[in-house]
Structures are given as structure tokens and as C-alpha cells.
Amino acid sequence: MAKIVAVTGNEAVANALRQASPDVCAIYPITPQTDMMQKYASFIANGKVSTEPILVESEHSSMSACIGASAAGGRVITATSSQGLALMWEMLHIASGDRLPIIMPVVNRALSAPLNIHGDHSDAMGARDTGWIQIWSENAQDAYDNTIQAFRIGEHMDIRLPVMVCLDGFIISHSIERMEYLEDAEVKNFVGEFKNFLPLLDLDKPKSYGPLILTDYYHEYKRAQHEVMTKVKNVVLDVAKDFEKMSGRKYGLFESYRLDDADIALVILNSAAGTSKDVIDSFRNKGIKAGLLKPRLFRPFPYEEVAEALKNTKAVCVMDRADSFGGYGPMFMEISSALYQLKEKPALINKIYGLGGRDYMPSHAELVLNELNEIASSGKIRIVKEYIGVRE
Amino acid sequence: MKQKGWKDLPPGSVVLEGGSAVNFKTGSWRAYRPIWNKENCIQCLLCWIYCPDMAIKVKDGKRGEFDYDYCKGCGICALECPGKKGKNAIEMIEEGK
Amino acid sequence: MATGLTLKELSKKEDRFTHGHRMCSGCGAPTVVKMVLLATDYPVIASNATGCLEVSSCISEYTAWKIPWIHTAFENAAATISGVETMYRSLKKQGKIDKDIKFIAFGGDGGTYDIGFQSLSGAMERGHDMLYVCYDNGAYMNTGIQRSSATPLGADTTTCPAGDVIPGKLRSRKNLTKIMGAHNIPYAAQASPSHWMDLMKKVKKAHEFIGPKFMNILAPCNRGWRSQTNDSITLSKLAVNSCYWPLYEIEDGVTKITYTPKDKVPVADFMKPQGRFKHLFAPANEWLLKKVQEEVDKEWEKLKKQAECGC
Ligand SMILES: Cc1ncc(C[n+]2csc(CCOP(=O)(O)OP(=O)(O)O)c2C)c(N)n1
Ligand code: SF4
Ligand code: SF4
Ligand code: SF4
Ligand SMILES: [Mg+2]
Numbered sequence: 001m002a003k004i005v006a007v008t009g010n011e012a013v014a015n016a017l018r019q020a021s022p023d024v025c026a027i028y029p030i031t032p033q034t035d036m037m038q039k040y041a042s043f044i045a046n047g048k049v050s051t052e053p054i055l056v057e058s059e060h061s062s063m064s065a066c067i068g069a070s071a072a073g074g075r076v077i078t079a080t081s082s083q084g085l086a087l088m089w090e091m092l093h094i095a096s097g098d099r100l101p102i103i104m105p106v107v108n109r110a111l112s113a114p115l116n117i118h119g120d121h122s123d124a125m126g127a128r129d130t131g132w133i134q135i136w137s138e139n140a141q142d143a144y145d146n147t148i149q150a151f152r153i154g155e156h157m158d159i160r161l162p163v164m165v166c167l168d169g170f171i172i173s174h175s176i177e178r179m180e181y182l183e184d185a186e187v188k189n190f191v192g193e194f195k196n197f198l199p200l201l202d203l204d205k206p207k208s209y210g211p212l213i214l215t216d217y218y219h220e221y222k223r224a225q226h227e228v229m230t231k232v233k234n235v236v237l238d239v240a241k242d243f244e245k246m247s248g249r250k251y252g253l254f255e256s257y258r259l260d261d262a263d264i265a266l267v268i269l270n271s272a273a274g275t276s277k278d279v280i281d282s283f284r285n286k287g288i289k290a291g292l293l294k295p296r297l298f299r300p301f302p303y304e305e306v307a308e309a310l311k312n313t314k315a316v317c318v319m320d321r322a323d324s325f326g327g328y329g330p331m332f333m334e335i336s337s338a339l340y341q342l343k344e345k346p347a348l349i350n351k352i353y354g355l356g357g358r359d360y361m362p363s364h365a366e367l368v369l370n371e372l373n374e375i376a377s378s379g380k381i382r383i384v385k386e387y388i389g390v391r392e
Numbered sequence: 393m394k395q396k397g398w399k400d401l402p403p404g405s406v407v408l409e410g411g412s413a414v415n416f417k418t419g420s421w422r423a424y425r426p427i428w429n430k431e432n433c434i435q436c437l438l439c440w441i442y443c444p445d446m447a448i449k450v451k452d453g454k455r456g457e458f459d460y461d462y463c464k465g466c467g468i469c470a471l472e473c474p475g476k477k478g479k480n481a482i483e484m485i486e487e488g489k
Numbered sequence: 490m491a492t493g494l495t496l497k498e499l500s501k502k503e504d505r506f507t508h509g510h511r512m513c514s515g516c517g518a519p520t521v522v523k524m525v526l527l528a529t530d531y532p533v534i535a536s537n538a539t540g541c542l543e544v545s546s547c548i549s550e551y552t553a554w555k556i557p558w559i560h561t562a563f564e565n566a567a568a569t570i571s572g573v574e575t576m577y578r579s580l581k582k583q584g585k586i587d588k589d590i591k592f593i594a595f596g597g598d599g600g601t602y603d604i605g606f607q608s609l610s611g612a613m614e615r616g617h618d619m620l621y622v623c624y625d626n627g628a629y630m631n632t633g634i635q636r637s638s639a640t641p642l643g644a645d646t647t648t649c650p651a652g653d654v655i656p657g658k659l660r661s662r663k664n665l666t667k668i669m670g671a672h673n674i675p676y677a678a679q680a681s682p683s684h685w686m687d688l689m690k691k692v693k694k695a696h697e698f699i700g701p702k703f704m705n706i707l708a709p710c711n712r713g714w715r716s717q718t719n720d721s722i723t724l725s726k727l728a729v730n731s732c733y734w735p736l737y738e739i740e741d742g743v744t745k746i747t748y749t750p751k752d753k754v755p756v757a758d759f760m761k762p763q764g765r766f767k768h769l770f771a772p773a774n775e776w777l778l779k780k781v782q783e784e785v786d787k788e789w790e791k792l793k794k795q796a797e798c799g800c
Contacts, residue, residue, distance in 0.1 A: 023579040024572065052579035054571060057611030061568035064608065067561050068536065068572025074580060076572075094561050099404035160403065198406050200557040200573060201586060203532045206410030208552035210560035212544045213405055220398035221405050227398070407547060411555035413509030421514060437496035441685050442722050444519040446508040453497035462508035466515030467719030484719075 002180040002247070009140040009172035012179060013079070013105045013165070014039035016147035018049045019187035022103070023074035023194070026054045026062040030084040031117045032169035033107040037079055051077075059084035063091035063102075070100035071209050073199025075151070077102070081169060082109035085123045089130070095162045096131025097225065098209055099197075101154035102162040104132075105147060108270070108321075109169040110356040118357020119169035121269065125322040125330040131225060133163040133232055134299040136269050138255075141179040143167040145249055146296075148182070151191045152239045158231050160197055166298075168271040170357060182247060190246055229300040236297055253302040255294040256309050258284060262291025264372035265310060265346075267335050268319040269295055272353070272360045276319075279365035290369055295331070303338040310339060314376035315347040317368050321354045328385050347375045350385040364389050418445065422465035424484040426458055432481035439469035439482060494689055499527050503555070510553035511545040515718030517708035517725065518542045518624045519553075520682045522595065525622055525706075526556070528692035531591040534577075536570035538600030539563035541631045541710070542624060564604035566594040567612035567621055574617045591696055592619040598639035599629040602665050613672045613701040620695050623665065624708035634713040638663040641733075642784060643777050644765045646713075651768040656777055661784055669703040670739035676702040678738035678747075683726035687736055687747050694738075707734045715764025727759040732789040737796065744795040756785045 007015075014036045017025075025044075027037045043049045054069070056062040062078050070076040080088065085106055095102050106124050110116040124134060135150060137143035146165045154163040167173060182190075198207055213221060233253060240251040257277055259265060266276050273294040283290040293309055295301075310316055316339075320329025327333065332350035339345045351368055354360040367388065375381055402408055435455055440448045447463035449456040470482040493499070505526040512519050518541060526533065534557040537543040543560045546553040561569045570592050580586040594612075596605050601623040609621055628646050629635040635648040642661045645651035649658040669677040675698035680688035688706065695702040707728055709721035716724060728734035729748065733756050736748040757778060760766035769778040 023583070024575050026572070050579075050583060052575050052582070054575050055615060056568065056571075057607060057614070061565060061571075061608050061611055064561055064565035064568035065572030065575065068559060068569040068574075069576040070572075071559055072534075072573040072576035074576045076576070090562055091565070097404065098406070098561075198402075198404070198408075200534055200559060201577060201580065201590070203534075203557065203588065203590070205408070206555055206557045208407035208410070208547045208554050208558045208560075209404070210543075211405055211407050211547040211549060211552065213549055216395065217401070217405075217549055220396070220401055223398040224401050224403070407550055407552040409550070410552065410557075411507045413546070413551040413553040414507050416509040416511070416551045418509060418511065437500055440500055441496055441524070442520060442682070444512065444516055444523075444721070445510075445514075446504050446506075446523065450500040453500055459508065464514035465718075466721075467717070468515055468722055471719045472722050 002182060004178065005181055006176050006178050007140065008174050008176055009143050009167050010036035010107065010174065011039055012140040012144040013147050013167065014043070015181060016144045017077050018043045019182070019184050020075065020148065020151045020191045021049055021188065022051050022077045024054065024069040024076045025051045026056050026065045026078040028056050028059050028062045028080070028084060030059070030081045032109055032119070032173045033079050033081040033084070033105070036105060036107065036173070059087040060091060063088040063095060066102045067091060067095050067098065067100055070102050071098060071200050073196045073201045075194040077104065079105040079107065081107045082111055082123045085127055086111060089127065092127055092130035092132060099160040100162060101160050103147070103150050103154055103165070104162065105143070105165045105167065107169045107173045108166055116356040119171050120355045120357065121322040124164060124166045127164065128299055128330065131161070132299060133161050134297070135163065135165050136296055136298055137165060137167045137172070138270055138273050138294060139172055140177040143172060144179065145243065145247065145251065148187055148191065149239050149243050149251070153232065153235055155194065156235045157195060157197065159228060159235055161228060161232070166270065171271045186246055190242065232300050233297065233302055251296065253297045253305050254309070255296060257292040257294065259291035259293055259309055261289055263289040263314045263376050264369060265291045265293060265313045265316045266319055266365065266368065267293045267295065267316060267331060269321065269331065272319065272321065275360055275362055276365045279362045279369065283369050288369070288373055301334050303341070306335065307338040307342055310346060311342050313346040315372040317349045317351055317372055319368070320350060320352050323352050323355070332385070347379065347381055349375070349381060352385070352387045353389050358389055360389065417461045418464055419461045422463060422487050424465040424467060425460070425487045426463060426465065426467070426470055427483045427485055428458060429481050429483065432476045432479045434474065434476050436474060438472050438474065442468050442472050444468065494686060502527055505555045507553045507555060509551060511548065512541060513712055515711050515721055516541070517626065517682055517710060517721040520721070521624045521706045521708050524682060524685055524688050525593065525692050528689035529591060529593070529696060531696065532588055533591045533593055534558070534573055535593045535595060536560065536566045536573065538566035538596035538605055540597035540600050542595060542597065544631060563600050565608045566596040566600060566605060567609040570594040570619050571612040571615065571617045574619050592617070594619060594621045596621070596623055597630070598623060598625040598627060599637045602638045602663050610672065613669065613674050613703065616700050618699050620702040620704065623705045625705055626708045626710035626713060628713050630710050630713045639665070642781050643769050645768060646765070656768055656774045666705045670742070670744070673742065674701045674703060676738065676740055679705045679734065679736060681707045681725040681729050681734055681736060683722050683729060684736060684748060691738060713765065716762050720762060724759065724762065727754065730754045731756040731759045731785065733759050733785050735789060735792055737792060743799050744792065746792065746796045756782050
């Protein structure tokens, strides 16, 4: 039986983590993640979960310890944001290269400099090439549900990869939302017992993790890693199906909102998608066929499916809450790669919005949709990449 | 040896067989070869404990022959060998001579 | 405690670090590892920082480790093993594991004194049941003999080369063993492979404490020290006998010298056979050689006082 609660995103995710009863958890504070792991520490202190904590001295050690713990053989979690994720960067590649299913919520926050504690996607976007599976979440419910599903995806015997569950800093992590919790027993049953795979603690079969591999085999190992990523999509969908059976909530590779017959569309991640949907509705009311695509699985990226979903549109704007300075926004690059394979492609523009927690307002979405409407009728693009919500 | 393709590699590049380095012979690195003069040996086993390449065979606590498959010819054993009455039990000779 | 510590008895044990590793001929590090593992009478799992030992002991499908072993990166052997140890404790508490297992991290001086210092300090403070072993060869050898904070005063390395104006390294070594002692861990010690019995006794002792332990073990590198392939044991003996590398332990905060050289030799005896100190024997650099001796003497006197007062 589901339970309706009013909680912050951080608390919701902390509960999802608790319900999966991990064996080891590394904890290190960073805003806006901090109170997620604080909450988790209180679960441990009050005997609500049997996880053994490691109160590390940095995020580099946090990920290193997670790798050690996961290789040892058991369920492992940590959580971070921003600078913390950046400090882990070296180790993120090792977690995935070693095929260790560590689950890590990332409470998205801007990167320094200048120092800023508010939400944008620069942190996780900067980690997109680390070999981690990335699942993005619009709200607390999404983040909670995605976290639960992440265990099944990462720990799947065909996958064995680490997973980041991304949610927006403050906007989601710190706002209280009404949402549904699943029962502990339901989640326990859904996630299942951790299945060991090449555990170091198996003394009878001593293994070596982390060899030196040079030109003779490195390329082959990376090819094998790529292959695993190609299997993730189906596992994500299968897990989502099971999750729907249990919760009644439906998840896919991405969410299509009024996209079927849309002429113009926004592609937008996480919390800003919620704001945008209301504006889409108002455009629909005006008779303009607007729609929205909210990516969920960002790594691996579902190129074919996204192209299929957008193929009948005339103009699309990819909204990026992160920049690749000197390049287009990271999401734009993915969407244009996806659309390039189509014979007839929509016009495509890129807006950078909301950096460092700058508010994303309905008026921004209106502006962009109006521009798309013009592009759709004129076929003319004024500028491909542009910052919005910025003072001149 | 035929090299494996990517489909045949262990996941995560984990080496599944502990101690598999024994399949890698390092004896060819040797420029000098240690020779054991049994008659000068007092069985102190210092050569064994100091050998960085585990290249001195010992059985039931008794020193045996060098393991030339792995001995890299560093000469530590020869230098540290006390021998009998000042007579060294290990001599280094040039390899191939 | 020293039972079984005869070479005869030890030689009957299985090598848990095998031949077929690819350390240079005459390298001190494999001897250190072999001794540490020989003195460990428990199932053991090790982590290893990036460096000479790691790159030469586990290459493609060849691993010299007969024990479960993990290398992740350069600066985090301590953090990595702390994760393994925590999983072990978690599973043990849950009744999923019943064996008693020991945990050892191996790191070079670069991976320990420098880049891995924070990770080491953190793991020691957290109280993991583990032994950290630094094999100290006094430079970043794997990348080609660069200076570390363990590089001795006056040494010629590729990043502090002895030139016409600057005669090698002008800073003294960081005293890591004492710093680790100051972490209030149950046991910290310094050892040398030349004194194998002392080394192994310390390892055995370390394993009997529950909690974090640290050992700093000298590991001559003939490439970086520019000495001979056969002299790693001789040089480590000279390091001990000159008191450049005193053998001592800090047990629950109390310092004890475990070996006092009968005849303390000049540190020049240790330095002379090494090409990295060659320039110090030129008349122009006499002052630096003298300074090295003064520093060794000063540190040795300090250590003796510490041992005398039981602090
Ligand atoms: C983060 C990082 N920085 C630098 C390196 C390059 N690196 C690899 S091994 C090494 C030197 C290791 O020195 P030390 O720890 O003293 O071990 P040794 O090789 O001397 O045994 C360096 C600098 C690296 N692998 N990772
Ligand atoms: S020469 Fe070196 S490698 Fe060979 S047996 Fe003697 S000590 Fe071992
Ligand atoms: S060191 Fe010399 S005397 Fe001792 S066992 Fe070896 S060969 Fe014999
Ligand atoms: S460079 Fe030095 S430390 Fe590295 S393997 Fe060679 S002798 Fe050993
Ligand atoms: Mg070194």
C-alpha cells in the first residue's frame, strides 16, 4: 500500500536508498546533497537500516571507498553534488571500467568558478563520458522512483554498471512535495537481494582488480564496455514495466508530452520540464501544436527513439541547463546527433537557461515557443545557440 | 599465442586467476647467472629470503636449485650469501658463457 | 610472538606474491611485499596504489598476487582498502561472512607521503582495521625518478636535478612515520628488508592490533638510486646502520627503538655507492653532505630522547 507524504526531494531519495538496504554507504557533505546523507546517517543511527557507513574525508575517497566496497561484494551507495562530483571524476571512470554497480544520487548544482551552490546541470553533464548510466528526474517522485529502479538496472547481471540518479539542486532537493512512498517490503522485494559478481571477499578464488593493460587489450576492453551500454535501454524498459506493475507509475526512456502531433517542441530535462508543460498546455489552448520531450535516460542516450519521437516536428529547441563553452549545450549535441540520421529533420536551436540556479520562468518557455513557431513557418533560424534569461 | 577478441574478455578487466604471473617467465632478462656451490652452502636461507624474484627453490626447509625460469640475475643472493668459512656458496657468471 | 619466524619455517609457507612479476632486477619492493605477506598468518586482501609495484605485478592476465588484490588509482590505496574492509565488516555483522580477514594497503612514497596523504590520514582517523605499508624508495620511480617529499636531502632526481647552480634536493624528507604515530593509531613502525626478522615481527605485531596500523619500509631502487642490481640489501643495511633509516615502532603512542646500530656509520657510507648522491662528494657541495649528516644525527638524537622518555 502506497503512502502519501509531503517531503523534500532529498528526503524522498534518502528513503529510497534506505528501502534498498545497501551494505555500505560513503558519506561526505556538499550542498545541496548534504541533508540527503544526513537523513541517511540518522536512519543508521536509529537502526532503521543496517548499512555500514564510511565517513570519508573527501569525495575522491568516497568514490574510492565505494569502489573498494563494491568490488569486495555488496550493495553500495553514496551521493554528491557539483564540486564533489568533480573531485570524484577520476574515480568515476574506474567504477564503470571495473563494472561496479554503485548507486549515486547526484543533486545537480553549478560548478565553480564563481562559487555557486544552486541548481544547474553542469556537474552531471561533465560526467557524461565516465561510463555511468545516468537517469534524470523531474521531481521528488521521479527521483524516488528512479533511485529504486537504479538498483535493478545497475545490478542486472547483464549490466553491472554504476548509476547516477540526477535531480535538481534546491528546486527539487529542498522543496517539499506531495508524493507517494512504496512500502518497505514492496521495495525490498522489487530490488531483490544483491547478487555477487566476482567479489574480492571470495578468498577461495583470489582475483586481481585493476591491472595495467596497454595497447594489446585496452581497446578491446573499451569495446566490451560499449557493448554493455547497448544493453541498458532494454533493461531500463523492463525494469520500468515491473515498476509500473508495483506502483502504477509509468516510466520510459524519456517522457513525451503532447508530442504526437506537435509542430514545435522543447527538449528539456528535470524540474524545468514541469514548468514548461504548463506553457505547452496554454499554447495548445491557443491552437498551436506544441509538445515537449523530457529525457530520462541520458546515458546511454536513446538516439533512435528520440529521433522517432521528434521526426514529425518542424522546429525543436533544446534547452540546456549547462554549457559546453565553445560548443553547443550538451543536450543539444545529443539531440542533433539523434536527428541527423533522419532524412527530413526539424530545425534545431539551442537555449542555455537557468545556470547557477537562475529561475526558469513560464515566460522563458513562452518566448522560446514563439520563436519556434516563427521558425516553423518561416524556416529561418535567427541564431542556433543563445543564452536566455540573461541580462544584457 | 592468439590474442583474445573483445567478446572473450573477463568483465571489468578482472584477472581471474591469482598468481598467474608464474606463466610469465622472466629468466630471459638475466645478464648474469648465479651458480650454487652446494659444498659451501650452510643452508642459512638468506638467499631465499632476500631474493626479490622468488627464484630459489626450497623444499622442506632445505635450499634447492635456482629457478632459472624466473631468476633475473640481480646478484643479491651472491652478495648476501655468508657461505662456509668465508667461501661464498653463490657465484655470478656471465650468462651464456 | 616470533614463533615460526625462522627462515626454515617461513620457507615452508606458500608464496602469496609470486615470481613472474616484472619489477626491475634487484628491486627492493618485491622483497618487502614478500616479507610482509610471509609474516601475515591470516587470509589477507590487499590494495595497491599506482606505481612501480602495481604496474609490474599485475599486467593484463598476469597477476603476481595470489591473494585478492585491488588497484584503483594512485592517491587512494588507503581509501580503497577502507571500502573493502567496511564491506567485510558489514557482511560479517549481517552474518554473511565468518572468516577473519586482514587488510593491507601498499603504496609507494609518492602515493603515500604526497598524493595519497589525505586518503591515508582519513583512513587512519576513521579507524579501519587495516595495515598500510609504504614501500619507500624515495622518489616517483615509475614515472622516471621525480622528487617526492620522501626524497632525501641532496638527492639528484629528474625534477630536482643536481645542476651547476642547484645541487639536487634542498629540502629534507617529511617524517611520515612520526606523522602517522601522531594519528594516535595503535601501531606505527619503520622497518627495512635487510633486517627481515625485525620487519616481520613488526608485521605480526601490527596484525594483532585491531584498528589502523602503519609501516614505513625502506625499498631500495637501483634504477633511481643509481646503484647496483645486487646492493638493495646492503644499502638498506647501511641506511639502518647510519641511522638514516632508524628501526623503531610507536605502540600506543610510546616510541621504542627496535635496533640500535653497534657502530653507527657515517651517512656517507650509505650515500657513496649511489649515483643520486654523487655530486655531493664534489668539494663544492661538501657543505650539503655535512648538512645531511647533521640532520641524520639530529633526528636520531630526537628519536632516542623520545624513546627514553617513553613518549
Ligand atoms: C593522479 C595521478 N597523478 C599522477 C600519476 C602518474 N604516476 C603514476 S605512478 C607515479 C609515481 C609513483 O611513485 P611512488 O608512489 O613513489 O611509487 P614508485 O613508482 O616509486 O614505486 C606517478 C607520478 C597518476 N597515475 N595519477
Ligand atoms: S640472482 Fe637475484 S633473482 Fe636470481 S636468485 Fe639471486 S637474488 Fe634471486
Ligand atoms: S645464502 Fe648461501 S649459504 Fe645461505 S642458503 Fe643461500 S647459498 Fe646457502
Ligand atoms: S624503477 Fe626502481 S622501484 Fe621501480 S621496479 Fe625498477 S628498481 Fe624497482
Ligand atoms: Mg617511490
